[in-house]
Amino acid sequence: EAQVTQNPRYLITVTGKKLTVTCSQNMNHEYMSWYRQDPGLGLRQIYYSMNVEVTDKGDVPEGYKVSRKEKRNFPLILESPSPNQTSLYFCASGTFQSSYEQYFGPGTRLTVT
Amino acid sequence: AQSVTQPDIHITVSEGASLELRCNYSYGATPYLFWYVQSPGQGLQLLLKYFSGDTLVQGIKGFEAEFKRSQSSFNLRKPSVHWSDAAEYFCAVYAGNQFYFGTGTSLTVIP
Numbered sequence: 001e002a003q004v005t006q007n008p009r010y011l012i013t014v015t016g017k018k019l020t021v022t023c024s025q026n027m028n029h030e031y032m033s034w035y036r037q038d039p040g041l042g043l044r045q046i047y048y049s050m051n052v053e054v055t056d057k058g059d060v061p062e063g064y065k066v067s068r069k070e071k072r073n074f075p076l077i078l079e080s081p082s083p084n085q086t087s088l089y090f091c092a093s094g095t096f097q098s099s100y101e102q103y104f105g106p107g108t109r110l111t112v113t
Numbered sequence: 114a115q116s117v118t119q120p121d122i123h124i125t126v127s128e129g130a131s132l133e134l135r136c137n138y139s140y141g142a143t144p145y146l147f148w149y150v151q152s153p154g155q156g157l158q159l160l161l162k163y164f165s166g167d168t169l170v171q172g173i174k175g176f177e178a179e180f181k182r183s184q185s186s187f188n189l190r191k192p193s194v195h196w197s198d199a200a201e202y203f204c205a206v207y208a209g210n211q212f213y214f215g216t217g218t219s220l221t222v223i224p
Contacts (some may be wrong), residue, residue, distance in 0.1 A: 004156075031211065042203060042216040043157075050210060058211055090156060100145050100164070100207055104156035112151075 002027045004105035006091050012083055012111045021076045021108050023091030031094045032074040033102070035068065036087040043090065049074055073086070081112040115140050115208045119215035124168055126194050127223050134189040134218050136204030144205040146187040151217075152200045160202075164189060174198070196222045 004025045014021055025032065033048040035058075045058030049068040063085055065077040074093075078085060088109050094102040116139040126132055138144060140173040146163050161172025168180040178189045187204060199222045204215040 035214075040122075040216060043205075043214040045212055048211065049211075056210065059213075092157075099162065100163065101159050102146075102157075102212065104158075106156050 003092055003095050003101070004103050006032065006089075006108050007104060008103040008108060012113065014113055016080050018054060018077070018079050019081060019110075020078075021079045021089060021091075021110070023074045024072050025093040025096035025103070026072065027089075027093060027095070027103065028071065029095045029103075030071070031096055031102075032068065033091045033092045033094075034074070034076045036060065036065070036085075037090060037091065037107075038087050046076070046089075047091055057100075068070045077099065081110075083112050115144070115206055115211075117204050117206050117213050117215040119202075119204055119218050121218045122216070123219045123221070125221040125223060128196050129193050130199070132189075132194045132220070134202050134220070135156075136187045136189065136206075136215060137184065137185050138187065138204075138206045138213075140206060140208050142208075143182065144179060146178075146219070147205040147207070148187075148189045149203045149205060150174075150200050151203065157203065160189070165183065170201045183194045194220075194222055196224065198222055 030051045034046040035043040044060045047066040061093045091105040092102040118137045145160045148160040163180045203215045206213045
């Protein structure tokens with residue numbers, strides 16, 4: 001089954017404790033992206049990757065890091081989480097050879113206390 | 114910077130009534146335009162997209178959208194709403210390798 005998986009689905013952590021949210025897709029997509037969703041703000045792009053070893057900042061990259069060492073994986077790293085990073089995070093992947101459609105993961109609910 | 118505006122935060126319609134959700138974008142050229150739907154507790158699913166050509170595009174679940182360049186709009190429509198259409202709807206633009214989403218419109222369907 002074609003899908004984007006994220007882990008963990010729910011995470012409660014404390015300020016300053018490094019964490020990684022994993023994202024994996026099995027569709028051989030070139031494009032991968034991370035978004036955060038906050039009430040009243042919609043989805044905002046954090047980072048995106050056009051292909052392996054190619055990443056770039058989205059609109060809200062501060063406090064986040066990413067890497068794209070393999071085509072299928074695109075982890076999101078919060079090296080020193082803060083309460084303002086409490087949010088719902090979505091990973092997405094897509095191919096731009098035809099449709100530019102993005103496939104979204106189920107989301108990760110992160111709470112930073 | 115690119116932007117997407119969804120003026121209606123929340124809309125309530127009766128089941129069987131028609132629906133139109135508004136979307137305006139700001140971009141110098143013709144962007145790639147999308148509508149996504151998010152059911153409660155779920156990820157986003159693509160309803161339809163516009164790249165070029167016919168300005169009226171058909172999507173899944175009976176939805177359609179019309180691109181109007183003169184108004185920088187890409188409004189989503191459905192002739193007859195079903196209770197299962199209750200969800201959050203997002204308009205999005207792809208421009209310069211990035212995706213820009215609107216703030217969403219929450220749809221409530223009353224019997």
